[in-house]
Structure formats: C-alpha cells, structure tokens
Amino acid sequence: MSLHLWIRSALAALFPVLAIAASACESPEPEQGGSKNGQPHNPGIQIVGLNCNPSFDRKTAEERRVHDRIREQTGADVRIVFSDGGSGGPCRSKRNMMLSSGEQLDFAELSISEAVQEFNEGLILPLNGLLDKYGLNLRKNVVPEAFQRATYEGNILGIPIENGLLTLNALQIRADWLAKLQLSIPKTVDEFEHVLKAFKERDPDGNGMPDTVPLAVASGGAFNMLESVVGPSFLPQAFNWWQDADGRLKPPELHPGYKEFLARLVDWNNKGYLWEDMLLSTATKQQELIAGNRAGSVAATYSGTILNAGEALRKTVPDYSYVPFMLEGAHGINRLPAAPIAYSVWVIFKKNADPETVMKYFDYQGTYEGNMLAWFGIEGDNYTMAPGGMVEFIAEDKTDLSKAKYYAKYKTAFINWPGKPVWPINAWVSGEYNLKREQMNRLPRFESIDSGVFYDMTKWESFPKLNDLNAYFNEQKVRVYNGEIPFDNWDGIVGRWLDMGGRQMIDDRNRQYAAAAGRKSYQ
Structure with a gap:
C-alpha cells in the first residue's frame, strides 16, 4: 500500500510546517560584514540544509535579519538550499545529488522510512549523544512518543516533527443541511444511507435544482480516501492489515468485510449518491464542488473542507458547517486509525561541517523563542502578537501568509506547545484548522496491530x-x-x-x- 506516501503528500499541502523544503535555486547568501557599531562579529560556522518548499524563499532583508539573529543565538551560519522542482522526487534527487557529489549538506528532512534506509546505508548520524550534550531543550519539550517514533534499533534518527492531529481523515457532513432537513448526524451505515438519499432528493441547498452531491471526496483523494474513512465501519483494522485466526497479517482486501464495503459503495454509486466525477477529480475540482455549495458529505483530511473550499463557500453561505463524524458498522472496528505522532525527522548527515553546531541550531528551536523566530521571524519586525497567541504579519496584508516578508525558511523542529494554538496565524483559515483539529481529535481512534513496525x-x-x-x-x-x-x-x-x-x-x-x-x- 502507498498510504505513507499519500499521507506525506497530504500533510505537505495542508500542514504548513510539516514539510520544510523546495525552489528552483539556492537562496542568496546572507550579508556578511561588521556589526552596526562597526565592530567585527563572529561569522559563525556555516552549515547547509535542504528545504523543499519554494514559497519559503522570500529573498528579503527580513530573512537576512532572521539569519543573523539565529547566528547570534547558536553560532550557526545557516545556508538553506532549495531543490529545483519542489518536494517529493525532485527534492530527493537534489539531496542525492548533493550527497554523491560531495557538496556540503549537513541536514535535511526525511520521512521516517527514508531515515531508516539512510541509516542502514551509513549516511546519517544517530543523535542520542548529540541530544544529551546539546539538545536539552528538545529533550525537554518534544514529547517522548515522538522521539520513540524516530528511534530505530535504539538509535534516534532525527529530530521528529510533531504531528498535531490524533486523527487525519474522516467523513465530514453539512450539519446545517441536516438541521434544515430535520435530520440528526447519522451513527450507523444504514442511517448514513438514509441521509444520502435525503441529500439527493430533498434539495438541501434550496436552489430548486437536482445538483446536490450526497457524498464526495476532497484533499486530492479518491477511492483510497473512501477506504480510509468508511472502511473502519466494515473492517477489523480499518484499511490496515489484519490478523487471521492463525495470527498471520493479511491485507484488508482479503477480509470478508472488504467485500461488504465494496458492495455498499457499488450500490451507492448505482443510486447516484456518490459524485460521478470522483475517480477523475483533481484537488481543485473537489474544492470547487465544496465551494459551490453542492457537497453534502465529504471524505477528506481534516482541512479538506477548509482551504480553497469552505474558505470560498463562507462568502455565500456564512453559516455553513462541516462536522467530522464516525459511522458504526456491524463488523467494523468503528474507530479511525490514529495518526502517528511524527511522520518525518530532521537528520544530520555523517559528512557534515559540524554536527554540534547543527544540533545547537536545532535545539534553539526547542525553545518557544527560537521556534517563533525560525517560524515567523522577529517580533516587531516581521509580526505582532494578537490576543490568544495569534500572529499578525507586518505586511501588506497582516493575515495573508503569501505577503509575509519572512516565513519558515529556517524552521526545522515543530512542537505542539501546551496552551498555544497549533496554527497561530490570526486568519479565518487558521481558526478553522484549530477548530477542526479539536473536532477530529475527539473521534474514536485506534493503533494498528503493527503500528511502529518498519518494513524494509x-x-x-x-x-x-x-x-x-x-x-x-x-x-x-x-x-x-x-x-x-x-x-x-x-x-x-x-x-x-x-x-x-x-x-x-x-x-x-x-x-x-x-x-x-x-x-x-x-x-
């Protein structure tokens, strides 16, 4: 199964700090020179990292000031290199090219499975000793479960990027349409089918046209997304591998419950309850369907009904509401798969300029001060703090991420700080992310039988x-x-x-x- 790759791509799109990386060129070198009073300063030890997100390379004076502040605090003269084609394959190709050519590359973000493979190939350092000496803030503030997730055969492979979601995918339903039709949130598969029929036949959007789609998908998913969120109502391990009576793991497609699941989808498709364009739909088309006030329920990640979807829908239907929910089936586990506490790690390569300096740079971001600096820049220069710990940019638009003069270029560690919002930008989208996270995290969940096992x-x-x-x-x-x-x-x-x-x-x-x-x- 390609679940890991799918999750990674989904999070790269929806979770702005989980995937730090990608552009067509290297960022400009920060200015080197004397301090403002004319006295020479410590140039620091140059370390080089790979970043796969092109939007983080703003090439502004504010970026240079953030660089200099980090150097003052850690002694690290950080240079960020960007890949030619963005995240995924192009970024892996850039990383492999730098490593094979001998070009300096000290740190990069890898999926945990990639980190295991590169550790086995002798390319990355175990970080246990470096963390004990230079990573005390990370040891204190990163949850132990995240470090456990990043550990392979007793070796800490990298600094884990904490995931703020306990559950990633779920069904979401238009609660405002349910209220209009005097229906409750369905609890069982049969009740859900009754709601789908009502959405199809009873014109919940009130436009007098038979254009409602009872069940759609979002977040770029299709059939696999339905397996992810409806499968738990039919299968003993949702869409994970399950154990037979002899204790052998088998894929979900071999369980009798999968036939029941598939039969139900075929029936719903024949009845017109499923979006006819689902299998060939792009993320953009999925967002347009939601924004057009047509989707009654959606199989999606937590943010699939928000970004470019609900964000547009609220302009015409201000009181719309998509609520996550879970269905109960007679033979299913009736819980959603728990999301791993971490999907990826920041590693230090064996061939590096100075591993101690890299760890000091990482560890500074293990403080709230360093975290905010690497994420949003210098307070009072790049942003101000609004009530509730929310950030407003000092820019043309104080809530528009694309207008910020600095954003996340030097960020590596991601920590879910207690009492702080996970998405702290003072904008409607961030508020909806935080709300949806709370709703999703309340849904029942489970750990799969082989959770944490790395399959080579x-x-x-x-x-x-x-x-x-x-x-x-x-x-x-x-x-x-x-x-x-x-x-x-x-x-x-x-x-x-x-x-x-x-x-x-x-x-x-x-x-x-x-x-x-x-x-x-x-x-």
Missing part, C-alpha cells in the same frame, strides 16, 4: 512485484466500482492477486513483523 520492502522477495500488485488491486477496484466487472468476480480478483505474487508479499511482511515483535525494539 527492499529485502522482500516480492519487492520487484509490489508496484504491479498494488496497481492490479487499484485497477480492479475501480472496474468493479464502475460496473465494468461484476461484483461477484471479487473472489477471483483476489485469487489472481495471490497468484501474481501476493502470497509471497504476505509471507515477506509477516516475516519482518515476527522479527520486529520478537526483538521488541522496533520504532
């Missing part, structure tokens, strides 16, 4: 076939959903998948799971 798929005998196996299942699901293949053929599809290499894939995963469970030191 490169060592699997089935590794060369994994892409074909994933593609086959995805293609066949869509064909069944669209009616191209009779639903009764699902067992045959599963049999074909097993013959293609699925049996070996199951054996490979179970072998590593058993080894990790026996070792009891997996991350």
Whole structure:
C-alpha cells in the first residue's frame, strides 16, 4: 500500500510546517560584514540544509535579519538550499545529488522510512549523544512518543516533527443541511444511507435544482480516501492489515468485510449518491464542488473542507458547517486509525561541517523563542502578537501568509506547545484548522496491530512485484466500482492477486513483523 506516501503528500499541502523544503535555486547568501557599531562579529560556522518548499524563499532583508539573529543565538551560519522542482522526487534527487557529489549538506528532512534506509546505508548520524550534550531543550519539550517514533534499533534518527492531529481523515457532513432537513448526524451505515438519499432528493441547498452531491471526496483523494474513512465501519483494522485466526497479517482486501464495503459503495454509486466525477477529480475540482455549495458529505483530511473550499463557500453561505463524524458498522472496528505522532525527522548527515553546531541550531528551536523566530521571524519586525497567541504579519496584508516578508525558511523542529494554538496565524483559515483539529481529535481512534513496525520492502522477495500488485488491486477496484466487472468476480480478483505474487508479499511482511515483535525494539 502507498498510504505513507499519500499521507506525506497530504500533510505537505495542508500542514504548513510539516514539510520544510523546495525552489528552483539556492537562496542568496546572507550579508556578511561588521556589526552596526562597526565592530567585527563572529561569522559563525556555516552549515547547509535542504528545504523543499519554494514559497519559503522570500529573498528579503527580513530573512537576512532572521539569519543573523539565529547566528547570534547558536553560532550557526545557516545556508538553506532549495531543490529545483519542489518536494517529493525532485527534492530527493537534489539531496542525492548533493550527497554523491560531495557538496556540503549537513541536514535535511526525511520521512521516517527514508531515515531508516539512510541509516542502514551509513549516511546519517544517530543523535542520542548529540541530544544529551546539546539538545536539552528538545529533550525537554518534544514529547517522548515522538522521539520513540524516530528511534530505530535504539538509535534516534532525527529530530521528529510533531504531528498535531490524533486523527487525519474522516467523513465530514453539512450539519446545517441536516438541521434544515430535520435530520440528526447519522451513527450507523444504514442511517448514513438514509441521509444520502435525503441529500439527493430533498434539495438541501434550496436552489430548486437536482445538483446536490450526497457524498464526495476532497484533499486530492479518491477511492483510497473512501477506504480510509468508511472502511473502519466494515473492517477489523480499518484499511490496515489484519490478523487471521492463525495470527498471520493479511491485507484488508482479503477480509470478508472488504467485500461488504465494496458492495455498499457499488450500490451507492448505482443510486447516484456518490459524485460521478470522483475517480477523475483533481484537488481543485473537489474544492470547487465544496465551494459551490453542492457537497453534502465529504471524505477528506481534516482541512479538506477548509482551504480553497469552505474558505470560498463562507462568502455565500456564512453559516455553513462541516462536522467530522464516525459511522458504526456491524463488523467494523468503528474507530479511525490514529495518526502517528511524527511522520518525518530532521537528520544530520555523517559528512557534515559540524554536527554540534547543527544540533545547537536545532535545539534553539526547542525553545518557544527560537521556534517563533525560525517560524515567523522577529517580533516587531516581521509580526505582532494578537490576543490568544495569534500572529499578525507586518505586511501588506497582516493575515495573508503569501505577503509575509519572512516565513519558515529556517524552521526545522515543530512542537505542539501546551496552551498555544497549533496554527497561530490570526486568519479565518487558521481558526478553522484549530477548530477542526479539536473536532477530529475527539473521534474514536485506534493503533494498528503493527503500528511502529518498519518494513524494509527492499529485502522482500516480492519487492520487484509490489508496484504491479498494488496497481492490479487499484485497477480492479475501480472496474468493479464502475460496473465494468461484476461484483461477484471479487473472489477471483483476489485469487489472481495471490497468484501474481501476493502470497509471497504476505509471507515477506509477516516475516519482518515476527522479527520486529520478537526483538521488541522496533520504532
């Protein structure tokens, strides 16, 4: 499954500080010279980091002042390099090119699975000793669970980027439409189907046109998003691998509950309850559907009904309300998968200028002062504080992130500070993010059976076939959903998948799971 990659891409789009990185060129060198009183200053030790977000490179005088303040506090002369094509593959290519060419690269953000692989290849340093000597603020303020998530065979691979969400994806429903139709938030799958029928037939938007979409998707997802948020009502481990009576892990598609789930989706699709453009929709089209006051319920990440969606809808329907909820099914776990406390880490490469200086730079951001400096710049120069710990930019628009003269260029560590808003920009979108986070975090959740186990798929005998196996299942699901293949053929599809290499894939995963469970030191 490609759940990890999907989650990473979703968070890069919606969680502004979880993915720090990408532009077509390197940022300009900060000015080096004397201090304002003409006296020479300590130039600091130059360290170089890779950033994959092009919007963070503002090339302003304010950025230079933030750089100088960080150097004063840590002794680090930080230079940030940007990738040519943004995040994902282009940023990985840039990182690999710098490492192979011998170009200086001291630190970068990696997914935890990438960090494990690069640690096994001898490319990154374990940070245990550096944290003990130079990372006391990080040790104090990063939650222990995040460091545990970033630990592999006793080695701390990097500084974890804390995730502020306990649950990432859920169904969200128009509570204002429910009130108008005198309906309650559904609790069961059957009750939800009754609501979908009402949304389709009873004109909840009041425009006299049959244009309402009872159930849609957002956040760039499609069929996999429905599996993520509806699957828990049908499957014992939601859309994670489950254990059979013999204790063997198996993929969700092999559980009898998956057939029930698929049958229900096919039925809803035939009844017109699902958005007809769902499978081919882009994130932009999904946002337009919500903004156009047409989507009654949505399968999405926490922010899928906010950014460029509800943000536009509120101009015509100020009192609209999407509320997250969870459905109960007769055979499902009826809880949503818990989001990992951290998805990625900031690592220090073995070939580096000065690991102590890099750690001091990281550790300064383990203080609230250093965190705010690296995130928003210098208070009074780049921003002011509004009531409730909210930030307003000193710029053309005090709430528009794109207008800020400095934003997050030097930020690495992300900490959920107690009593502080997770999204502290004093704008409508941030307020909705914080509200939705609270609503999502109240939903029931669970840890998967193999939570925390790292699967090194490169060592699997089935590794060369994994892409074909994933593609086959995805293609066949869509064909069944669209009616191209009779639903009764699902067992045959599963049999074909097993013959293609699925049996070996199951054996490979179970072998590593058993080894990790026996070792009891997996991350």
